[in-house]
Amino acid sequence: MRTPTVLTVAAGLVAAAAATGLAPRAPELGRQQTGDAELAATVRAAVDDPDGLRGLAVASIEDGRIRVAGLGDRAPGGPAVEPGTPFEIGSVGKPLTGMLLAHQVASGAVRPDDRLGTVLPGVTGPAGEVTLAELASHRAGLPRLPTGPSTWAGAWWTSLTAGNAYAGDDVDRVVADTAGLEPGDGRGAVSYSNLGMSLLGQGLAAQAGVGYPELVGRDVLRPLGMTATVVATGPDQLPAARAEGATAGGRSADAWVGAGYAPAGIGVWSTAEDLARLTAAMLAGTAPGVDAATPRFDAGGDRRIGYGWFTSRYGDREIVWHNGGTGGFRAYVGYDRAAGRGVVVLGNTARDLDALGLRVLGVTGDAASESTGLPGWIGGGLALAFTFLGGLSLWSVARRGPDRTTVLSAAVWAVLYLGLAHRLGDWSVVPGWLWPLGAALSGAALVPAVRRWRDLPVVAGAPRWRRATGTALSLAFAGLAVAVIAA
Template identity: 75%
Template structure:
């Protein structure tokens, strides 16, 4: 058989086999529950459905509340309903801000109280920041309490594998980390999950309760938000919940970690419950509603209160917060002048803020979606890893060196395809490119096999360097496989 035909055959076989595993970004399914008119309105506001799987939405207009579910909770799973629990991430921060406003109104704490005076155990410069600074991201504390090199590595690893970025962070660890924190540029708004976590812990300590208990007693129960809960471990996860994934379709672990609960880790809610919160905020009857009063400049036509942002869009003012975890996105916003609010919950990492703003009839650049930096990085990884292994194997097979190098490149051709599948953003890059990369690798096997018999086991000098390189290549390939299957 002539070489071009052999190459084409090998490539086609590899591509056909890879097509079965071709990465496919999620799409919002046809399922719908709840208000059919709202579901149709939401679908029109979504536009391109790629990168979404399920949505739960509420629209509040005066005394009228409409809710709907679209798509499904998990691949092949049941449809999303208005009462389906989603991770809401940082939408919990305004709830923590409302706890501050409520305690301040009762005289239990003062907004200008120092953290060290409210939360025993906090020492050093972090103890000097005030509760109001913590609630408005003006404390100067870093975004996360990365208290060791291991913490930095584990946070990176969680981002790579869509794992739980907050595992191991209990309340005691957060308080201890505050002792070594050095606030920088206090008074300037700089988003801090660490600061929000410390605020929630301080308010809980003053109330003599843990944070989930305090939130339930002072905010959730008065509003009838029975479907909202704080999961501090896997046993607390709500039944019937949506399953999160990246917008490229990789499954994501729930975020759990009691220390960061006040910042939104482990907090689950529903469109129905958040509609109750939004309606009460519009009416001014929510416990601690004063938290939404804008107090400090946050830049870019934004002001911030205790956890709540207020943004100006032309002659409109929208009070809002969003949330994002490893597999979910959430948006809650309301316009007091129009007496209108929206809630949008999604179970992928595609941003839902633009959907919420469109439902609020806001015309703004903020409502125009574009591929962010993370998306372009994911696209670059998809393209590079898809073709890099096959090109390297082809080059080695045509050039001929030794069997160890050829075997190493053949291994990496497979590993790179796995990394492309796992780390690439296939909501930006079309998935059919992945089988093309497999076809290139498959075709490269033909000259590799033909070269094999005529090659020495190891070539080049010194031999110890060649064997050391081969060993390191094997180690890194093994680590890459762990990333792929993690």
């Protein structure tokens, strides 16, 4: 074997060995368990693949009997999940706002066809004409979130960094976002809207003369005994001993907090025990605003919607439900009125739990079958692309690059691409052992780069100003990559 080939293979092996200890590992459902052992065993058996999960808090409600259990870990290497461990529940908070509307309607405080502008005077123009019932059932024709360059840029950045997607979104900001906003042509049809549900909750709170957290606590949470459920409007209000959220690939995720979007579930934390109380009361028909679960409008397919609550048909069974998802958590709450059964499943990673919840409820078939879905494959694609892109580029440049500037830039990006793959890739979809192979490719590519380095000019080819501009842009993008990796 020729010496250059030996060096190339050796460099690749050394890089792979060094990277093996740093290889990304997806979360895996831990072995610890607490609470009802039989329920924990049932849930563990219903988990078809433990990768992408870390901890679960579950509750089963049947004929008025509540059982609760915790499985796995609150955080990497941390204490066990317990039935009373707080989880971020995301959009499971929306049914609470729907129940608020139903409760206020029953008390005569508002009517379903009241206009938003009459209860939230800061909302003027066309958006103020939508009704409270339209907002509660996602039929107001409002977008999921406000549109615009700043919104999209913020969403893009927080998706990269697993940061707080609702930072700075207070009540005034939500109201201001309605300026000039017109309901779309789809008004009257169900189109999911975080903005719409937030406006509903803030309008009900303004009508009652209190803040949303106070109103939902007074009218829904405290009557149900849900004392562990928290509506956090700032980081200082997050509950103690809470679970730590993570992406499905294992990256730690910030809690989502934004007071304006609290009625849509942002900043809402609860426990399996508390949500079991809610579910039991919904089954018994005793919850404040229970009429919110009455299916009123077609939501497409086999789904209907009431005020916040969805109802779906699976064969001869009807399940009332809602799910929730934030940067690092997933939640599912569902119940079958006819069978007198309900389930709560909370998880501290971004892997969906709907199918698991349905299986625990006894629903079978395609609805209870998990699939990776488009977001998972996008994350897996990023993992694959970034893992090998830097090494392939460096290999090409090392053999044919015109100057040292180009080779050095390619070497820097080979390292940065590996970091981006580690940070952004969904390693619950793609096996983590591929990452050291990408490191091996980059390490091997360094050999021809080093061998040619001495013979290359610093800058060659294009005019210096063009080369300088290209280098500056490359450095700017490299800085952005470093920010993403470090965030």
